[in-house]
Amino acid sequence: MITTISTDHSAPVITGARLRAGRANSGRGAASMIAHAVVTARAAGVGGQILVRADSAYGNSTVVAARQRAGARFSLVLTKTRAVTAAIDTIADDAWRPVNYPGAVRDPDTGDWICDAEVAETTYTAFGSTDHPMTARLIVRRVKDARYRDALFPVWRYHPFFTDTDEPIDAADITHRRHAIIETVFADLIDGPLAHIPSGRFDANSAWILCAAIAHNLLRATGVLAGGTNAAARGTTLRRKIINIAARLARPQRRPILHLPAHWPWVDHWLTLWPNTTGHSPPATTTF
Numbered sequence: 001m002i003t004t005i006s007t008d009h010s011a012p013v014i015t016g017a018r019l020r021a022g023r024a025n026s027g028r029g030a031a032s033m034i035a036h037a038v039v040t041a042r043a044a045g046v047g048g049q050i051l052v053r054a055d056s057a058y059g060n061s062t063v064v065a066a067r068q069r070a071g072a073r074f075s076l077v078l079t080k081t082r083a084v085t086a087a088i089d090t091i092a093d094d095a096w097r098p099v100n101y102p103g104a105v106r107d108p109d110t111g112d113w114i115c116d117a118e119v120a121e122t123t124y125t126a127f128g129s130t131d132h133p134m135t136a137r138l139i140v141r142r143v144k145d146a147r148y149r150d151a152l153f154p155v156w157r158y159h160p161f162f163t164d165t166d167e168p169i170d171a172a173d174i175t176h177r178r179h180a181i182i183e184t185v186f187a188d189l190i191d192g193p194l195a196h197i198p199s200g201r202f203d204a205n206s207a208w209i210l211c212a213a214i215a216h217n218l219l220r221a222t223g224v225l226a227g228g229t230n231a232a233a234r235g236t237t238l239r240r241k242i243i244n245i246a247a248r249l250a251r252p253q254r255r256p257i258l259h260l261p262a263h264w265p266w267v268d269h270w271l272t273l274w275p276n277t278t279g280h281s282p283p284a285t286t287t288f
Helices: 030-043 061-070 082-089 169-190 202-226 228-232 235-243 267-278
Strands: 002-007 010-017 051-054 073-077 117-126 134-144 156-163 248-250 257-259
Touching (some): 010 030, 010 228, 030 061, 051 061, 051 169, 061 073, 117 169, 156 169, 169 202, 202 228, 202 267, 228 235, 228 267, 235 267
Parallel strands (some): 051 073
Antiparallel strands (some): 002 010, 117 134, 134 156, 248 257
16 A cells, blocks of 8 residues: 655655555555655645545545545545445436547537546535545546447446545546556556565565655655656656666775766766755766
């Protein structure tokens, strides 16, 4: 289980990582991790509104109550239970509106979206059988099922999420869908330190995943300090351009000299990183 912090203009950093036992529920411990993530964001200087986004494994009353205590808003996927399905069925046919979705185009006459996805909303009270019932917006995105394109009537797949944000419905849908950015974090970790879990012992692997999170955040900080597009670059890109540089350290006359490639394609990024990290000017270039 991993929690991250991100903005519209920055790559996500990890605020918490926890290895679950095989028999543990997917959402176990999520509330405490979300509370810790919000506290970490505030400590890092975040002063604006924080939005907690998660998939259906974390769409429960405990998570909603935790984010409420932390002063954050939420946008959570809900499992399509009978109650949720019944709420979706109450949405009027004329309430659905096209939304910007992959493959969508603008109608040149009306300016509306023409696509296979539509959104609508209704008010819904979730978790009514718990100590923390919550009434908020149930926003539903429906997409035409590609398996039935030739059907006489459209066949839709429904994707509901529960939120207390005040964004317009189409903007709220786009904001919610962006929670998939955490998949880039998983991809970076799997492509790096989590390519192989080193031990057969749970405690050792738990420590390893924490080290992996620290390494990920250090790599993200390196990208920011290197400037330019590196701030939002993938981990593999940063390792290729800045980290994995063939170098040799020599000490002639007890004077340390770092030998770097003379024609490194991304030398400007490295020379930007050096003073931002050390506080000193880049090392002088020597030619022979």
